[in-house]
Amino acid sequence: MKRMAVVLAAGLGKRMKSKLHKVLHPVCGKPMVGHVLDAAAAAGCERTIVVVGHGAEKVQAYVGDRAECVLQAEQLGTGHAVLQADKLIGGEAGTTIVVCGDTPLIRPETIRAMLDAHERSGAAATLLTAVVPDPSGLGRVIRGKNGSVERIVEHKDCSEDELNITEINAGTYCFDNRKLFDALGKVKNDNAQGEYYLTDVIGILHEAGEAVAAYRTPDPAEAAGVNDRIALAEAERLMRERINRRHMEAGVTIIDPAATYIEADVAIGADTVIYPGTVLRGRTVIGEDCVIGPQADITDSVVGRGVTIRHSVLLESEVGDECSIGPYANLRPKSKLAAGCKIGDFVELKNASLGEGTKVSHLSYVGDAVVGRDVNIGCGAITVNYDGYNKSVTEIGDRAFIGSNVNLIAPVKIGEGAYVVAGSTITQDVKPNDMAIARERQVNKEGYAERLRARARAKKERSGQN
Numbered sequence: 001m002k003r004m005a006v007v008l009a010a011g012l013g014k015r016m017k018s019k020l021h022k023v024l025h026p027v028c029g030k031p032m033v034g035h036v037l038d039a040a041a042a043a044g045c046e047r048t049i050v051v052v053g054h055g056a057e058k059v060q061a062y063v064g065d066r067a068e069c070v071l072q073a074e075q076l077g078t079g080h081a082v083l084q085a086d087k088l089i090g091g092e093a094g095t096t097i098v099v100c101g102d103t104p105l106i107r108p109e110t111i112r113a114m115l116d117a118h119e120r121s122g123a124a125a126t127l128l129t130a131v132v133p134d135p136s137g138l139g140r141v142i143r144g145k146n147g148s149v150e151r152i153v154e155h156k157d158c159s160e161d162e163l164n165i166t167e168i169n170a171g172t173y174c175f176d177n178r179k180l181f182d183a184l185g186k187v188k189n190d191n192a193q194g195e196y197y198l199t200d201v202i203g204i205l206h207e208a209g210e211a212v213a214a215y216r217t218p219d220p221a222e223a224a225g226v227n228d229r230i231a232l233a234e235a236e237r238l239m240r241e242r243i244n245r246r247h248m249e250a251g252v253t254i255i256d257p258a259a260t261y262i263e264a265d266v267a268i269g270a271d272t273v274i275y276p277g278t279v280l281r282g283r284t285v286i287g288e289d290c291v292i293g294p295q296a297d298i299t300d301s302v303v304g305r306g307v308t309i310r311h312s313v314l315l316e317s318e319v320g321d322e323c324s325i326g327p328y329a330n331l332r333p334k335s336k337l338a339a340g341c342k343i344g345d346f347v348e349l350k351n352a353s354l355g356e357g358t359k360v361s362h363l364s365y366v367g368d369a370v371v372g373r374d375v376n377i378g379c380g381a382i383t384v385n386y387d388g389y390n391k392s393v394t395e396i397g398d399r400a401f402i403g404s405n406v407n408l409i410a411p412v413k414i415g416e417g418a419y420v421v422a423g424s425t426i427t428q429d430v431k432p433n434d435m436a437i438a439r440e441r442q443v444n445k446e447g448y449a450e451r452l453r454a455r456a457r458a459k460k461e462r463s464g465q466n
Contacts, residue, residue, distance in 0.1 A: 001093075001095055002047075002092065003045045003046055003094060003096075003097070004046065004047045004048070004089055004092065004095070004097070005040040005045040005047070005049070005097045005098075006048075006049045006051065006085050006097070006099075007036055007037065007050045007067070007100075007101050008051050008078060008081050008082070008100045008101055009050050009051060009052055009053075009059055009101035009102075010053025010056075010072040010075055011023075011075065011102070012054040012055075012075070013102070013227065015227050015228040016227070016232070017228075017229070020055075021058055023059060023102055024059065027104045027226075027235050028239045028240060028243060028264045029263030029264055029265070029281055031062060032101060032103075032104040033050070033059065033062070033063070033101040034062070035105075035106070035264065036099055036106060039099075039106050039107060039111055040097065040099065041108075042111075042112075043108045043111035043112040044115070047068070047089065048067035049067065049068050049069075049085040049088055050063050050068070050069045050070070051071075051085065052071055052072070053071065053072040053073070053075055053081075054075075056069070068088060070085055070088060071084065072084045076189070076196055077195030077196040077197055077198070078196075078198035079187045079196035079198040079199075080196040082098055082180070082184060083184045083185075083196075086181050086184070089177060090178075090181040091178070092177050092178075093177065095115060095174055095175070095176065095177060096175050096177040096180055097111060097114070097115060097172065097173065098174075098175065098180075098198065099171070099172045099173075100172070102227070103223070103224065103226075105222050105224055105239065105242075106172060107219075110217055110219075111172070114126060114215040115174055118174035118213065118215070121211065122211065123176075123210070124179045124210035124211060125174065125175050125176070125179075125201065125202055125205050125210070125212045125213070126173065126174040126175075126213040127172070127173050127174075127202065127212070127215070128169075128170040128171070128214075128215055128216075128217055128222070128223070129141050129170055129214045129215070129216045130168055130219075130220040130223040131167050131168075131216070131220065132168055132220045133166070135168045137155050138155055138169065139153060139168060139169035139199055140158055140162050140165040140167070140168060140169070141165065141168065141169055141214065143167075143214075148206075148212060149212040150202075150203065150206050150212070151202055151203035151206060152203070154197065154199065156191075156192045156193065170223030172222075172223075173198070174215075179205065180201065183205055184198075184201060187200045187201060187204065224238075239264070240261065241257070243263075244257040245257075247268050247274075250270060251270030251271060252274065253271075253272070254274045255273065255274065255276055256275075256276040259276035259277055260274055260277075261278070261279045262278075263280060263281045266280045266282070266283070266284045266285075267285045268285075268286040269287045269288030269289070269290070269305070270288050271289045272287070272289060273290070273292070274292050274293055275292065275295075276294050276295075277293055277295040277296075278296045278297075278298075279296070280292075280296075280298050280299075281298065281299040282299045284298050284300060284302070285301075286307075287307065287321070288305050288306075289306045290305070290307045290309070291308045292307075292309050293310065294310065294311065295310070295311045295312075296311070296312055296313075296314075297312070297313045298313075298314045299316070300315065300316045301314045301315065301316060301317045301318065301319065301331075302317075303319045304322070304323070304339070305321045305322070307321070307322065307323045308324045308325065309325045309326055310325070310326035311326050311327035311328050312325050312326035312327065312328060312331070313331065314331040315331065315333055316332075316333035317332075317333065317334070317336065318336045318337065320337050320338045320339035320341065321339045321340070322339055323339065323341045323343070324341075324342045327345050328345050329344065329346070329347045330347070330349070331348075332349060332350035332351070332367075333350070333351065334350070334351040335349040335353075336353045336354070338355050338358070338373065340356050341354050341358050341360075342358075342361060344359075344360065344361035345363070346362060347360050347363070347366075348366070348367070349365075349366050349367070350365075350366075350367040350368065351367060352369040352371065352383075353369070354371045354375070355371060355372045355374070355398065357373055357374045358372070358373060359376050361377075361378075361379065363380050364377055364378070364379065364382060365382040365383065366382075366383050366394075367386075368383065368385040368391050368392065368394065369383045369395070369410075370394075370396070372396055372397045372398035372400065373398045374398060374399045375397075375398070375399065375401075376400075376401050376402065377402045378401075378402055378403045378404035378406065381402050381403070381404065381405065381407075382406075382407055382408070383408045384407050384410060385410045391410075392410035392411040393411055394408050394410045394412055394414075395413040395414065396408075396413075396414045397413075397414060397417065398417070400414050400416065400419070400420070401419045402420045403423070403424065404422045405423050406421075406423070406424050406425075406426065407426065408420075409425065412426055412428065412429060412430075414426070414429075415430055415432030415433065416433070417433040418430045418432060418433060418434050418436065419434070419436070420435075420436045421435065421436065421437045424437055424438040425439070
């Protein structure tokens with residue numbers, strides 16, 4: 001049976017008090033609607049329709065080709081929103097799940113289980129429910145004497161008895177697709193809000209003699225819609241806990257989960273240890289047997305096996321197996337380390353490729369460079385890559401030795417096995433196995449230090465300084 005999804009993402013989200021459209025607010029590095037789209041896809045939905053309204057262009061730009069978008073030009077309620085998909089899928093045979101774009105905690109497993117239960121039951125509709133201690137503001141599930149679902153009543157329309165019901169509508173539904181759109185044509189707006197409620201479809205189907213089932217989630221968090229910054233922070237907390245638990249169950253050691261931030265799309269290999277203060281973002285991939293942190297900040301980077309990264313920042317970089325980075329290193333975009341490299345304290349790399357076993361141990365800058373294997377770059381050495389207008393490349397061959405406090409003025413090539421003496425400023429290519437010295441010869445002037453001190457004292461006395 002064909003499975004489809006309708007994602008509701010048209011609301012303004014006034015309570016967020018934000019210029020950013022509500023469903024685009026991120027939870028663990030991904031917009032809320034992105035979590036929902038991922039869940040629908042993972043649950044096997046073949047076709048997804050996103051209903052957009054406020055902020056339509058930005059939402060559509062994010063969705064891209066992951067789903068079809070349809071515009072709800074005027075926000076007249078959830079039933080009216082779903083009806084906008086009629087022209088795209090109204091005539092299709094199959095099952096449609098309707099889910100809100102501001103429910104990032106909905107799991108693919110729950111959607112899949114709900115779809116399976118719905119299709120087994122033969123019901124016209126199945127709604128996701130949850131039992132919560134405080135149902136304030138949420139729609140109540142009204143059941144008949146036999147336990148079947150008769151209708152859903154929105155909080156503002158509840159009687160006193162209905163307000164005491166703790167089983168709430170989670171806002172996610174499965175429908176026989178054709179029966180859904182047929183019932184939507186019968187929904188009226190005679191309610192406190194003057195809106196066309198999707199929830200009224202449940203009552204319409206029940207009165208028509210159709211079976212309406214319910215699937216209760218054991219995790220009430222899946223029902224949580226994000227309508228303000230407080231709820232956003234709570235969703236972030238719950239998602240972080242979920243992500244950290246998933247990694248730990250897969251064999252990752254997280255020393256202090258409460259002090260570790262890992263975004264949704266990060267992958268981590270088994271037997272890696274994550275120390276407190278670590279932040280892993282974007283599509284970062286960490287290999288097995290690594291030690292990450294404390295205080296490592298890694299974004300959209302690929303890290304091999306057996307790597308150690310401490311007190312350092314990596315952005316859009318690649319790190320080979322058995323490398324050591326930090327403390328206080330900064331790998332900027334397009335930095336690439338082959339296996340066994342060592343990047344020490346206060347080293348900065350940018351658009352630099354380093355061969356196997358190369359060491360940049362401390363206080364150096366290597367930018368716009370191609371560096372061979374087993375190269376040693378000494379303390380305070382820099383590639384001078386920018387003249388104020390253009391950036392140029394430095395090339396360093398295998399097994400070259402770059403002494404401390406060396407300036408390599410790009411474009412320049414240092415040959416294989418070459419030796420650049422400490423304190424040199426290199427402006428010309430160095431051939432393989434040559435030694436380059438580019439500094440003034442030392443001159444010692446006997447007794448001249450005292451003459452300098454006397455001159456300084458006299459100047460101070462003339463100026464009247466204390």
